[in-house]
Amino acid sequence: xxxxxxxxxxxxxxxxxxxxxxxxxxxxxxxxxxxxxxxxxxxxxxxxxxxxxxxxxxxxxxxxxxxxxxxxxxxxxxxxxxxxxxxxxxxxxxxxxxxxxxxxxxxxxxxxxxxxxxxxxxxxxxxxxxxxxxxxxxxxxxxxxxxxxxxxxxxxxxxxxxxxxxxxxxxxxxxxxxxxxxxxxxxxxxxxxxxxxxxxxxxxxxxxxxxxxxxxxxxxxxxxxxxxxxxxxxxxxxxxxxxxxxxxxxxxxxxxxxxxxxxxxxxxxxxxxxxxxxxxxxxxxxxxxxxxxxxxxxxxxxxxxxxxxxxxxxxxxxxxxxxxxxxxxxxxxxxxxxxxxxxxxxxxxxxxxxxxxxxxxxxxxxxxxxxxxxxxxxxxxxxxxxxxxx
Amino acid sequence: xxxxxxxxxxxxxxxxxxxxxxxxxxxxxxxxxxxxxxxxxxxxxxxxxxxxxxxxxxxxxxxxxxxxxxxxxxxxxxxxxxxxxxxxxxxxxxxxxxxxxxxxxxxxxxxxxxxxxxxxxxxxxxxxxxxxxxxxxxxxxxxxxxxxxxxxxxxxxxxxxxxxxxxxxxxxxxxxxxxxxxxxxxxxxxxxxxxxxxxxxxxxxxxxxxxxxxxxxxxxxxxxxxxxxxxxxxxxxxxxxxxxxxxxxxxxxxxxxxxxxxxxxxxxxxxxxxxxxxxxxxxxxxxxxxxxxxxxxxxxxxxxxxxxxxxxxxxxxxxxxxxxxxxxxxxxxxxxxxxxxxxxxxxxxxxxxxxxxxxxxxxxxxxxxxxxxxxxxxxxxxxxxxxxxx
Numbered sequence: 001x002x003x004x005x006x007x008x009x010x011x012x013x014x015x016x017x018x019x020x021x022x023x024x025x026x027x028x029x030x031x032x033x034x035x036x037x038x039x040x041x042x043x044x045x046x047x048x049x050x051x052x053x054x055x056x057x058x059x060x061x062x063x064x065x066x067x068x069x070x071x072x073x074x075x076x077x078x079x080x081x082x083x084x085x086x087x088x089x090x091x092x093x094x095x096x097x098x099x100x101x102x103x104x105x106x107x108x109x110x111x112x113x114x115x116x117x118x119x120x121x122x123x124x125x126x127x128x129x130x131x132x133x134x135x136x137x138x139x140x141x142x143x144x145x146x147x148x149x150x151x152x153x154x155x156x157x158x159x160x161x162x163x164x165x166x167x168x169x170x171x172x173x174x175x176x177x178x179x180x181x182x183x184x185x186x187x188x189x190x191x192x193x194x195x196x197x198x199x200x201x202x203x204x205x206x207x208x209x210x211x212x213x214x215x216x217x218x219x220x221x222x223x224x225x226x227x228x229x230x231x232x233x234x235x236x237x238x239x240x241x242x243x244x245x246x247x248x249x250x251x252x253x254x255x256x257x258x259x260x261x262x263x264x265x266x267x268x269x270x271x272x273x274x275x276x277x278x279x280x281x282x283x284x285x286x287x288x289x290x291x292x293x294x295x296x297x298x299x300x301x302x303x304x305x306x307x308x309x310x311x312x313x314x315x316x317x318x319x320x321x322x323x324x325x326x327x328x329x330x331x332x333x334x335x336x337x338x339x340x341x342x343x344x345x346x347x348x349x350x351x352x353x354x355x356x357x358x359x360x361x362x363x364x365x366x367x368x369x370x371x372x373x374x375x376x377x378x379x380x381x382x383x384x385x386x387x388x389x390x
Numbered sequence: 391x392x393x394x395x396x397x398x399x400x401x402x403x404x405x406x407x408x409x410x411x412x413x414x415x416x417x418x419x420x421x422x423x424x425x426x427x428x429x430x431x432x433x434x435x436x437x438x439x440x441x442x443x444x445x446x447x448x449x450x451x452x453x454x455x456x457x458x459x460x461x462x463x464x465x466x467x468x469x470x471x472x473x474x475x476x477x478x479x480x481x482x483x484x485x486x487x488x489x490x491x492x493x494x495x496x497x498x499x500x501x502x503x504x505x506x507x508x509x510x511x512x513x514x515x516x517x518x519x520x521x522x523x524x525x526x527x528x529x530x531x532x533x534x535x536x537x538x539x540x541x542x543x544x545x546x547x548x549x550x551x552x553x554x555x556x557x558x559x560x561x562x563x564x565x566x567x568x569x570x571x572x573x574x575x576x577x578x579x580x581x582x583x584x585x586x587x588x589x590x591x592x593x594x595x596x597x598x599x600x601x602x603x604x605x606x607x608x609x610x611x612x613x614x615x616x617x618x619x620x621x622x623x624x625x626x627x628x629x630x631x632x633x634x635x636x637x638x639x640x641x642x643x644x645x646x647x648x649x650x651x652x653x654x655x656x657x658x659x660x661x662x663x664x665x666x667x668x669x670x671x672x673x674x675x676x677x678x679x680x681x682x683x684x685x686x687x688x689x690x691x692x693x694x695x696x697x698x699x700x701x702x703x704x705x706x707x708x709x710x711x712x713x714x715x716x717x718x719x720x721x722x723x724x725x726x727x728x729x730x731x732x733x734x735x736x737x738x739x740x741x742x743x744x745x746x747x748x749x750x751x752x753x754x755x756x757x758x759x760x761x762x763x764x765x766x767x768x769x770x771x772x773x774x775x776x777x778x779x780x
Contacts, residue, residue, distance in 0.1 A: 050490040100440040104494040142536035231527045
């Protein structure tokens with residue numbers, strides 16, 4: 001086994017130089033942060049020798065108004081600031097660091113999520129519910145970003161599609177969950193912040209969910225795609241996107257259904273369609289499901305907004321009670337409502353329950369701790385999906 | 391057009407509260423950075439009232455050794471630090487900010503790339519070559535992250551597949567480019583750092599490339615998937631990954647070809663297969679194409695490493711000259727070598743050219759400015775792809 005070639009690169013040249021180059025070019029710090037201990041405490045490290053004060057702000061800390069609190073980190077003689085948490089419950093957590101009040105990600109942590117315009121460092125404490133959010137050694141579905149034509153919006157639009165493990169090799173037809181994001185979100189939100197890929201893979205592997213296709217469209221009809229993914233280029237993402245609750249998304253939703261049902265092996269009937277969404281996506285799910293009252297047997301409203309605001313003239317929002325009654329008469333199998341007790345939409349959802357009760361419309365109600373957070377929406381998805389297509 | 395519903399949420403409640411919540415929770419700054427002016431100068435803004443010195447370090451600045459230089463930003467009375475560049479050439483740029491020496495991303499820029507363990511803020515100056523890197527209003531291909539079984543590695547492995555616009559609706563068979571990443575990279579590298587999706591969409595739209603499938607596997611056989619995408623969970627990505635140049639990837643490469651050719655509508659012949667890669671991926675492309683000398687009509691070596699180091703006993707690296715000769719005798723259409731004049735592998739590649747010359751093996755040689763950078767690899771991909779499958 002002697003190599004005949006005379007050209008041999010020294011290991012140092014091939015490996016070490018590029019290491020230096022890459023790390024130096026991009027300024028990575030050679031320390032580990034976060035470090036998750038066996039007991040599920042977590043140590044964070046920030047190299048900032050010139051800073052006077054470094055704080056850590058994480059969403060496991062008590063909130064101060066709308067903001068998570070922060071704690072001071074301690075400095076060692078090398079200029080590394082350190083903080084170790086108490087034992088943390090299993091969860092997907094987000095955090096940032098404050099260097100003399102300047103808030104940013106942890107530059108030693110390669111894993112971030114974007115929520116609207118803001119990047120946040122993330123980590124997972126394994127166990128319990130959080131084991132649904134991690135990648136486990138189970139069969140994995142496929143996630144495709146592709147484009148479909150929406151005649152109703154006069155544009156091609158980007159969409160994210162999850163197909164379950166085995167879809168490509170199978171000849172079976174599958175049921176479909178349409179899963180909608182909230183205001184400021186897009187077709188990336190459920191697979192990044194929502195961990196939908198991992199939740200689906202894990203629920204299916206546990207036998208807790210039927211294999212299904214999950215369709216995650218962009219609910220902002222003025223966009224072709226998520227920020228950075230359309231021809232507008234890179235721009236600062238905004239929560240304030242025009243036309244998100246003016247009826248247009250609902251009016252043109254069948255463009256998506258038609259695309260899916262002509263492009264995938266799906267069971268194209270009411271018993272095999274579900275629709276769910278969070279916040280604005282809950283609003284969209286509510287209105288789409290009654291505007292097309294013979295289309296979905298499963299509806300999930302996660303921390304849903306209920307009604308549009310201001311002068312909205314779309315026919316989508318007319319005849320609310322009559323269309324709900326029609327939806328009820330056509331029958332459905334699950335109308336699932338989840339809300340956190342401290343959600344700013346809590347009262348709103350309670351009022352909607354009164355309406356449903358007055359109409360005699362059945363629903364499943366889930367009240368959780370907490371508020372208008374991805375922590376709740378991941379839980380709601382995990383609880384909603386096992387009830388589908390049974 | 392009168393809504394009958396009595397429940398109306400005030401616009402302020404629906405829209406403003408969550409805005410505050412999100413921005414506050416994640417600490418976004420309400421300033422625009424970067425701001426690209428019409429003349430292609432760029433203004434950066436960093437809110438850091440307590441900092442003594444804030445610098446900007448961008449890869450358009452003269453390098454100091456392996457690191458891009460930095461410039462001081464100026465502070466205004468609100469604590470916002472600002473710097474405006476000269477007019478920049480069209481390109482995809484990366485940069486970071488240094489707050490009293492603490493290096494991190496620009497927290498006002500939602501767009502980052504991960505290179506090994508480090509996140510870098512990015513922006514694009516449109517025009518010229520860079521118009522291939524942006525999303526334009528052209529038909530878009532699909533990008534799928536999926537898993538295939540590799541019997542040779544005894545595991546399921548994650549892979550990224552680009553299918554060209556129209557693939558799903560067509561009945562045609564397509565040629566395939568296997569596109570390999572470098573050391574420290576993975577199946578995400580070409581679509582994030584390499585802008586391969588945009589380059590392919592744009593070249594195809596311009597009629598400069600044949601519609602083709604692009605297969606981007608993970609070249610680190612000890613990994614199932616990119617960091618964070620396999621069951622090892624989130625860990626600090628490393629440049630030093632075991633077993634990347636020991637022959638195993640080459641030995642098991644046909645697992646990928648078999649998967650692709652049984653899963654996609656492809657033309658499964660030598661004339662319709664290309665393989666290319668950067669650095670370690672160039673090394674892989676070189677060895678795979680001669681180890682299976684009747685398989686690829688198109689080979690692209692971008693800033694390629696040539697030989698393994700240390701005690702490597704794989705049969706892949708034996709009989710180098712004889713297998714190259716066989717590859718030559720079997721004929722091929724393009725053997726493309728690209729290297730930057732300041733690349734640390736420049737000499738290495740020159741020596742390889744001498745070998746090829748001595749064997750009488752034809753190749754196309756492209757020498758560029760610059761070194762071992764994604765800037766060069768995006769250019770090489772843009773120049774290589776139009777030559778394929780003609």
